[in-house]
Amino acid sequence: METIKGIHHIAIICSDYQTSKKFYTEVLGLKVVKETYRKERMSYKLDLSLNGTYVVELFSFPDPPSRLSRPEACGLRHLAFSVGDLKLAVQELAAKGVEVEPMRTDENTGKKFAFFSDPDGLPIEIYEC
Template structure:
């Protein structure tokens, strides 16, 4: 798809509303995002006609993630250098404590690196469906 770059009006986007994730095992992903990452359930819905769950998750008081289940969703390439969504990043205040907590759950993380432009520390790990996730220290 090509965009005409002359005589255009820019959208006035004020924020990101939410991120939608389709998981392969609803209960495993629900536990991961709520019990491991600490998201709060705002609403949980079963849509019988689609045989699909929809879980609305919040971080603090802000709606952030819609977690969906569908029967037999096709796999998607999801490594950080694949085309499409590269990763989802979460801000943390202490990356070493966050890595220790993930490790205590049996979740492997990459070695902590330093962003060459900001000097901030970060690392990557994956969710139960191998979706690349990042912790970025504020």
């Protein structure tokens, strides 16, 4: 489709807003653009940026249902971030208490990658570019 110019945002629903806000800002280093409390929905919406370009929208809702299976449930499979040095990224995450799965190699590109989870178990990939 020629009219698509890029990804506008990625939306994530979390079960514990404060825990997820801390994870995405303090652990992953995303910057807060805007935080809104939507009283009628009893919900927060937190707009986050990565390098001033990408937007992750973090939502909270009262009692959201859990993801049924991981990672092969129908729908979004995972969120992937590119990194320059995978070993360094893994070390930084580990220093912040994040458990990262063993590094793997993409059989199609030869690039290294690894997975970890956000506080709700959403699979997140770091991919060495």
